[in-house]
Amino acid sequence: MRTSNATSLDPFAFEWPPVFHNYVTAWSQAHFSQYLLNSTIVAIGTVVLVLAVAFPAAYALSVLRLRLSSPVFYTFLLGLMIPVWSVVIPLFFQLRNMGLINTRLGAVLVETAIGIPFAIFLLRASLRDLPYELVEAARIDGAGDLRTLWSIVRPLVSPALQAVVILQFMTSWNELVVPLFFLQTDDVRTLPIGLTFFQGRFTTDTSVLAAGTTLAALPVLIVYVVLNRQFIQGLTAGATK
């Protein structure tokens, strides 16, 4: 909220009145409104997709007693251990061939694939405590599997689902490597990557950079302040990957 000159003279002093035009500059000229939109789409898209595919999968693997549930679960678990570096190189060429490079959908798919193992791991930990009789009872009452999943199982594991939402949102919002490789044009860049490029191009304009940095930090900070306990739980669970 300050001018560049003042920032460079004394970076931590308050300047009054606050100079909101840095935010306006950051917003309009530095493409930050576009970056913010992209970050929002990618983060929310990833959260929704991870939940949509990982919750049914975790349910099937922990409650439905599939014959192959153990090997399938272990195969997913493998994903917790592998660094992103073992996938990005061929993925770049793969996404290019699929026409998904520099699209938000491409980034959502990659981040979802990275997020699925942990979501399944976390959800299974609470799903495996559910009595199988509950599912049977629902079936006898005539509920279909998806109906059972949504109306009976979902409310029972909602703390775990919340943890997945919070953790995945933060991971995706803060993600650098995936957008660095797969979102390389200005119309699809997310905030962290936009900031990185902004830092490289206009190193002198520290106040606009600070405004952009604040924009990038704020959403996660708000979630953290509001959902503090779930956030710390989710993150400590998340870091064990």
Next chain:
Amino acid sequence: MSADTFLERPAAVSPGRAAPTHHRRRDNHAGVIGYWLVLPAATIYVAFTLWPILQTVYLSFTDWNGLSPAKSFIAFDNYRELLGDERFFGALLHNLEWVAGSWLAQGLGLILAALLSASWIRARTLFRTVLFVPATMSLVVVGIAWNQIYQPDTGILNGALEAAGMHGVGWLSGQHTAMPAVIATANWTYYGFAMVILLGGLQSIDRSLYEAASVDGAGSFSQFVHITLPGIRNQITLLVVLSFINTLKTFDLVYIMTNGGPGHATEVVAYYIYSLAFVTHQVGYGAAAAVVLTLIVLVITVVFLRLRERSDR
């Protein structure tokens, strides 16, 4: 839910429950539906994780440059070259320095956790909440903010040094200061996690042990060594192992703060892979480095899981 789940419940990675026979007919129905429920997750996971890993392994046996359609199979040449690559081992050494440096953050986390679990402390949750903020922040944001702090002319660090009558330093441009400066920044984001994990461990220790020890005349240091440390042994193991696993993959701060420089003074393995594959177009060689990094991480993880299984017995 918490790291304790991961620590103390090997059940989470044990085989699923066996199906009792009287469920068999229904299981077949559940089976068909069940596999349909797994399919979407499996498809995305296979297409964007498993298949690319296989591709990386394949590329690591070629000399592909990422541009030309031609690539030839060169077997283990990339790996042989990697064995003699000083830049690779230099980067790996920086990763190890980073691991060792991060133990300072674990130590700080332990001190803070001990303070927060002391009975006289008030507003424990507030302190924990505030102290944990850096751990929630994007490394891009953290890196940019600390770049400003380390600025030679305008940064607050040199400002403070000069105010105290000392000379400022080019923190991120100095051959010997850049790595510690980046690690210090990383530690700022690490200590909060260690604090929360260790706090959980400290709070799970039975209070009556301390009372019994005081009755027996044990001093506070002796109590710390004989009750506190064994009580949080699992958490300490977890933090040490995670310091290896996470630090070996580290990339963001180096990319934002130094680009591996000056020279290669702050280059870590992940940054080297990045520059091989996407800057100098040695895709095959970069893939080989990525495979080696993955193997190192896998070996450390497996050793940790084994150790934990043994300590659970």
